[in-house]
Amino acid sequence: MFYQLNLRLLRMLCFLALFVVFLVPGRVSSQNTDQEATWIWYPGDYEIWLSNKMQARRTEREAVLPPLWRYYSPYALVTFQKELELPEPDEVTLYTEGRFMLLIDDVLVHGRPKKFTVPAGKHKIVLRVYNQETLPAIYVDGTYLNSDNTWLTTHEDKQWIDENGIPHQSGTPWIPAGMWNFDAPDNKPSEFRLPTEPMGAKKTEAVGSGHLVDFGKETFGYVKLHGVKGKGKIALYYGESREEALDSLRCETLDHLSFDQAEASDYTVGQSKAFRYVQVQSDASVAYDSISMLYEYLPVEYRGQFRCSDDLLNEIWDVSAYTLHLNTREFFLDGIKRDRWVWSGDAHQSYLMNYYLFFDSPSVRRTLLALRGKDPVTAHINTIMDYSLYWFVGIYDYYLYTGDESFIQDFYPRMKSLMEYCLGRRNEDGFLEPLAGDWVFIDWADGLTKTGEISFEQMLLARSLEAMALSAEIAGDTEGRERYRSLADKTKEKLFDVFWSDTKNVMMHQRLDGKVVDDITRYANMFGIFFDYFDGEQKQSVKQNVLLNDNILKITTPYMRFYELEALCALGEQEFVLDEIRDYWGGMLDLGATSFWEKYDPTEQGKEHLAMYGRPYGKSLCHAWGASPVYLFGKYYLGVKPISPGYGDYIIEPNLGGLKWMEGKVPTPNGEISLRCTEREIHVKSDEGRGKLIIKSRTTPKTNKGTIKKLDVNAYQIDLEAGINYQISYKAVK
Amino acid sequence: MFYQLNLRLLRMLCFLALFVVFLVPGRVSSQNTDQEATWIWYPGDYEIWLSNKMQARRTEREAVLPPLWRYYSPYALVTFQKELELPEPDEVTLYTEGRFMLLIDDVLVHGRPKKFTVPAGKHKIVLRVYNQETLPAIYVDGTYLNSDNTWLTTHEDKQWIDENGIPHQSGTPWIPAGMWNFDAPDNKPSEFRLPTEPMGAKKTEAVGSGHLVDFGKETFGYVKLHGVKGKGKIALYYGESREEALDSLRCETLDHLSFDQAEASDYTVGQSKAFRYVQVQSDASVAYDSISMLYEYLPVEYRGQFRCSDDLLNEIWDVSAYTLHLNTREFFLDGIKRDRWVWSGDAHQSYLMNYYLFFDSPSVRRTLLALRGKDPVTAHINTIMDYSLYWFVGIYDYYLYTGDESFIQDFYPRMKSLMEYCLGRRNEDGFLEPLAGDWVFIDWADGLTKTGEISFEQMLLARSLEAMALSAEIAGDTEGRERYRSLADKTKEKLFDVFWSDTKNVMMHQRLDGKVVDDITRYANMFGIFFDYFDGEQKQSVKQNVLLNDNILKITTPYMRFYELEALCALGEQEFVLDEIRDYWGGMLDLGATSFWEKYDPTEQGKEHLAMYGRPYGKSLCHAWGASPVYLFGKYYLGVKPISPGYGDYIIEPNLGGLKWMEGKVPTPNGEISLRCTEREIHVKSDEGRGKLIIKSRTTPKTNKGTIKKLDVNAYQIDLEAGINYQISYKAVK
Structure with a gap:
């Protein structure tokens, strides 16, 4: 086993550029495999189900805003199977979410038993569970027989009984069960909620006949009204900024509540929100004592730490960590006010930051699975071309940081079908250019062109193909490995042939109608550095002519700042980068930020900092991609x-x-x-x-x-x- | 329009053998298009959702038995869109199943309005609805703006907003909305139940300390206990036969009920069942007054009628019609005791019978959609090779009987993906032979071989390809039409090359390892007749050497009797067939049948008639495929x-x-x-x-x-x- 892996990895060395792999510590399981029972389900389905629910919680002035991309669904009918040999009879207790059928050694057990006994010896236990409302899940609790990820699942049972009652089964696609941490029978997957903790207001001031409540910093959760009494309406206007909360006509989120109660009682709003401030206005006929909140969070440990001789940087690290934590929830969110959706490009950065803060692998896996959905693939992830590609790179990184081969083995078919979708959308030259339905994002930047063949997209494709070759190797798909390796090589070669300017010694941005446009941007140039696609000379040229060149279109989002600063660090410019961090992230702190923003432009003034998407408070003031110092400090300092x-x-x-x-x-x-x-x-x-x-x-x-x-x-x-x-x-x- | 269609149909004549098409009465809508509002959804999704629910209702001695094949799911997130021009402002009332987002002319409407006004002029109304528990559906009720199948739907909205708030949308796959008959706001699709009517018992006799209740004939519904009082258990043992109901240890379905009520009240069981008899046994501590039932049925009209000079045949027609009606429910079922599932081969016969009895096209459409599910196709329909193929033939027939082009236009992509799946499973000779996961059914018959290349399967494939060519034409897929026509021709040619024996002048049954086996069965030979694949001489040879030859393996299911008798009728053997019907269906009546059976073998005795699948009451005594006289009398008499x-x-x-x-x-x-x-x-x-x-x-x-x-x-x-x-x-x- 060891020898074989070692050999395999040596072969990998031939085609993997950056992350040189010397040895692998055997198969690392993505999931707990001990004998304790846990709730299990069809792998990936819980993530799809939960992300569907979570993403539909976004509201904008009480309107619901579910995502613009397709939702997949969990399978409503799933078969769970376990074969084992028992040294003695096992008394088993059974819990299911959904109506079930139980077969022991292919024989149907009548009734709907809550307990059953499996005799000593070799046995096959099958549960076929139907649940269309939430998702089929089981918790099987015996001495020997326990539900965990050693069970196999399928959405296509295919066991049929012939005229004489003989069972037949073939072609059933089995895959190991999915699980998380639902380790008790009454801890049902469908009833999952993040934990909460009560938090008091820091300050309350009168605003008109109501109040403005300040919780002291950006937070997330459920506002709670204490001692509400009377009949009438109470309105809550939320603000990440004081300005937003005070602007009841234009704030992004609000709640209109109605009460009719003679006795005073507490009330917690039904939907969680992101805010620092809440303006409360009530009818004269209804009164309340005070306002607090239930802070809602994912329980993760701050395993990564950083302290240094510069207190500003320490504060930047702290606020970054808090920003990342607020956005690390059921899944890695982009932002907690909006979109509260799972975006692959945003999540990709959260994965990397996570490796230097929480190292919470289940969150990475949940997010990768939620993003990917299932088959058929009919659009890019989030409809964005670059976001499909980041997904592959994210798996590449996940494997490097965690060594989890089983995740790749289990989900390689979904990697493959997404890659085939991408490959099917290339033009005759093997380049991706946007077709109908493809959104090319790259970054928010004025004047950035996104049509035709963009070098940045081809570079991500090359990297994704490398990730596929590696994954094919792990999944045992030899043919796929060769194919993806060869496609990666060709894509990279063509990328340099077309976009590398031998006169300017940098990567050009775009080719339109067969002609390379005289336009240089930072994107492909900075990725080429930390992808290690450039040689030493190319790197130096890119550094001077692009990264440190103020005439090249500037980056104004922390999103691309992440990669820009990473590229500079990879070039050894740590001191320069620290100054940039002090300026940029320090600039937000100077403006009172308690979490980092979706976008920050130092040239803007006052309320301009709050606006985006044509809306006065459209900008998210707590965006995961703002937390990149956590990553940079850990990886490059x-x-x-x-x-x-x-x-x-x-x-x-x-x-x-x-x-x-x-x-x-x-x-x-x-x-x-x-x-x-x-x-x-x-x-x-x-x-x-x-x-x-x-x-x-x-x-x-x-x-x-x-x-x-x-x-x-x-x-x-x-x-x-x-x-x-x-x-x-x-x-x-x- | 007329000219164009006529031309198109003339082209069709070139390659369609049997159903020579002379003229088409314009596009016949599959659905109501008037201005009244109705509940709408993503087309096909309601059928998937409802069939999932219905098929999981099967029980066997209280164990739940969901189907062995995969379930598809409705889309949990659907966008509905309507563009229209209003002569005056329209006051609109909105009902949804699910949380929704409303956009008027791409502008988000804040709050969650139950009423809204659309100004006069040209407008675009968009509703994005999320519902993971049941399925997204809307009912929009205005003077002009009403939800119906002129609305478009998509599961991939893809409308995104750029940095400046400008909406973009491309590549969205729109498809006309689905609907049925939910024509009032409070008649919600998710709350659908078939109607019921109270029915009294015909006879009640004492059995031990309990009773045997006889409802006089096969029926379906919910047993109702009147005046239940006391504390204790009541057991209900159901039987399609008296023997089954009396055999409490082995009857197929039962209910164990628990009561604890001091005041007498009525109780209706939660799950409907098929039965004629119910044995009721109760603890001494609990009493009831009487037993009745709620007969549950699909409200359809008996539009087809048949009466003749032979009262036996009249009774056969009546019992056939009742058998078909019992099995025509949310969908066309195979049988009402079991499987209560939707099987494509069984349903195909129900479609044909339906055209001569109810002519209820929605039932055909619902069943076709439930069977097909969506993409990806990863197994044959019901996992059975022949059952995928019957599905295509069923669409062919549906179009011929109803003229409904829009159904084909809307669902042609699903026809195509299923056909591509089938084509992908052919061997080098272009023949289908079972691969892992493929069940070849043909019929229940002792000694029938089902491995290798079976002529019957290739004949169904040829017919299916003809249906695809016709459908491609209707859907405007010119390339597909040519491709499928050519494949149909080649398949048919190869079928005759390999399987038609020039010495025996019949179609042989099987080729194994490249050698035609010396085995003749009735299946391909009888289908070749009513598919009109044989010339006159071939037909006569098949008639003498196969159909009227007692040495050829006999057919013992009404399922294949259907086709056997159809073939004989197509050859003009109506008088012979009437005798067969009198014997076979009359034989069941002689044994007391009040509905027709899954299988009938006149050589069996007593309780042998009730057994199947190795179980003493395993046989269904009310099976849709038993109702074929309804079809034969209408079409061939x-x-x-x-x-x-x-x-x-x-x-x-x-x-x-x-x-x-x-x-x-x-x-x-x-x-x-x-x-x-x-x-x-x-x-x-x-x-x-x-x-x-x-x-x-x-x-x-x-x-x-x-x-x-x-x-x-x-x-x-x-x-x-x-x-x-x-x-x-x-x-x-x-």
Whole structure:
């Protein structure tokens, strides 16, 4: 097993550019496989069901705004099957969501038993469950027989009984069951709600005959009115900003409530919302004592940490972490006021940030599954071409950070059908250009052209094809691996043939009607850097002629700032990037931000900062893509990143970027890597994996453990083993 | 329009063998298009939703038995759109099943209005509705703006708003809305139930300490217990036969009820069942006054009628009609005790019978849509190869009888994807042979081989391809028409090349490993006759060597009896067939049948008649396919059949088959054809279409209207116009 994997991975090396894979720690399960029972379902279906529900909760001034893309549905009829050998009879208790049929060894059990006994020996247990209202799920609780992801599921049972009562079955597409953390019988998947905690208001002031309640910072949850009494109406106007909450005619979200109660009682609104401020206006005939809220959140641990000698950066990290947490819910959201939808491009950044903060893999898997839906594929994810492609890149990253092969094995068919959809939309030159129904997003930027062949889209396609080749390998699809590898190579070659300008030494933006347009943008140029598609010379040219060139169309969203700053960090410009972060994210803090925004343009004034989409408060002031410092600090300052799946191997290249000191933690699948770094000392410890600490030092470093290897002038390496506290003295290169 | 259609149909003549089409009466809508509001939904989704629910109602001794095949789901998110020009402002009332978003001229309407006003002029109204529990549906009620099938629907809205608030939409797959008869706001699709009527028991006798209640005939519905009082259990054992109801340990369906009520009250069981007898056993501590039932039925009119000089045949017709009615419910069922599922092969016969009894086109459409589901196609309909193919033939027939082009236009994409699935499963010779997951059914018959290449399956494939070519034409897919026509021709050619034996002059049954097996069965031979695939000489050979040859494996199900007798009728063997009907269906009546059975073998004795599938009461005693006399009498004795879509043209070839007289009615889309026929006189009248009455007479007939044309020796034709009472005197050829 080990040998085989190793060989396979060596073959991968031939065609994977960036993430050089040396070793893989065996199959890492995406899910718990112990003997405890948990609710199980058809894999991916719960994610589809829950995301459908969640995304339809978006409202705009009480109008419901479900997504513009298609919803898939869970299968209403699912068969669950488990074969096992029992050393003794097993008393089993059965819970289902849905009406069920139970077969033991192909024999129908009459009635609808809540308990049943399976005799000792080898047996096959089958449950066929119908549930059209929510989704079929089972919880089977015995000593030996327990529902978990070792059960197989299918939506096409195909077991038929002939004229003589003999069962036949063939061609049934079995797939391991899906699960999350519903580990008790009464913890039903269909009744899932995020937990809440009561939070009080920070300040309340009179506004007309009502009040403006300030919760002190951006938050999310359910407003609660205490001691409501009387008959009449109460209106709640929500605001991420004070201005929005006070503008009852134009604020984005509101609630109109009606009461008729002689006795005072508390009332919690039915739908959660994003806000910092709430303006409350009530009829004179109805009174209330006070306003509080129930803060609703996904319980995740802040496993990643970062502190440094610059308090502004510490505050930026804190607000970034909070911004990401607010947007990490049932799924990774784009923003909590709106859209409250799951967008693949936005989520892709959340995945990356998550690896440096929560390392919550179930959230990544849930989001990837919700985005993908099922077959047939009839449109790009979110209808956006780039967003289909980010989905593949997201799986690539997920595998690298977590080492979870089973996720790819289970869902490879869905990867394949989405990729075939993408490939089917290429033009004669093998390039993607928008067809009817395709939205090319790239970024919000004035004057950005998005028609014809865009180099950025082709670069994402090439990367996606690489992800497919890797996944095909993991899923055992040898033919697919060869095909995708070859397509990746061809796409990349063609990309450079057409878009790389030998005169300007940069990647051009667009080709229209067969002619490359004289237009350079940052997008493909910055992705080419951290995709490692450029050679050293190309990188330097891109850096000078694009990234550091103010004449190139500027980026005004934290969304693309993420990648721009990542590219600069990958080029070693940590100090420059810190200044950018201080300016850009610090700029938002200066304006009173308690979470980071969808878009920030330093040249705007006052209420301009709140407007977007032609609406005065259209802008989201808590957008996941605003949280990127969490990622940058972990990956490019603490400098920790995996180089083989699941941190089997990793690298640490600390870079102070001009700071006096920094310290922090980066989570790994089963532990963490902790680091403290000054200009003279580095302390590092990891719980798992084989690390390489790369240090730039003006002198030869000294270490309490391990060996110092010289790599280059002022560059040294120390190989790290798990569980050891390394203390290294050195002199940082400034 | 007319000219164009005519031309198109002339082209069709070139490749359609049997149903020669002369003229088509314009586009016949599958649905009501008047200005009244009705509930609408995404087309086909209600049928999927309702059939999922209905088919999961099957129980076997209280165990739930949902189908063995995959369930599709309705779309949980649907956009409805209507563009119209209003002469004045319209006050509109809105009802939805699901949370909705309303846009007027691309502008979001805030709140969740129950009423809104659309100004005079040209407008676009959009409703995006989310409903995951049942299915999204709307009822829009204005003076001008009313929900009906002129609205368009989509499951992929794709309307997105750019940074500046400008809406964009492209690539949205619009399709006309689906509807049925939910014509009032409070008549919600999700609350649909078939109507019921109270029915009393015919006889009650003591059985042990309980009772056996006899309802006098096979029936379907909800048992009602009157005046239940006390605390304890009551068990109901259902039986289609007395034996079954009395056998509490082995009857197929039962109910265990628990009561605890001091005051006497009535109780109706929750789930409907099929039965004639119910055995009731109660604890001594609980009492009831009496037992009745609520008969549940689809309200349809018996538009077809048949009476003749043989009372046995009249009874057979009556019991057939009742059998068909019991099985015509939300959908055409196979049987009402079990499976209570929708099977394509069974339904195909129900469609045909329906055209001669109810002519209820919505039931045909509902059933076709429920069977087909949506994409992707991953298995044959019901997992049975022949059942996918019957589905196409059913559409072919539906178009011929109803002339409904819009149904084909709307659902042609689903026809295409199913056909592509079938074509993708052919072997190198272009033949279908079972792959993993394919069940080849053909018929229940001992010793019938179903492996390898079966001639019968290839014949159905050829016919299905003809149906596809016709449908492609109607749907405007010129390329598809050519492709399917060519594939139909090739399949038919290859079928005869391989399976027609020039020495035996019949169609052989099977080819295994490239060798035709020395085995002849009735299936392909009888279908070849009424598909008109054989020439005159071939037909006669098949008749003598197969159909009338007792050495060929006999047919023991009314299912294949249907086609066997049809083939014999098509060969003019009406008198022989009447004797067969008297024997076979009369045989069931002799055994006390009040509805016709799933299988009848005259050689069986006593309780053997009740057993099947290895279970003592496994056989269904009310199976739709038992009702075929309804079809045969209408089509081959009254002799009425359409020869262009929707009875634009039809033929009447009365055949007494040895009877003294017969009379009856055959429904047409907008009327009926009534006929009375003795050996000397024929009275005929039709409400629509152009008819040809073909009479076999020993003398030249005389008519009160129209002209007698001589066709051949003793064969005459009179062209019929609508609305005229024709009275013809002749001398029947005996």
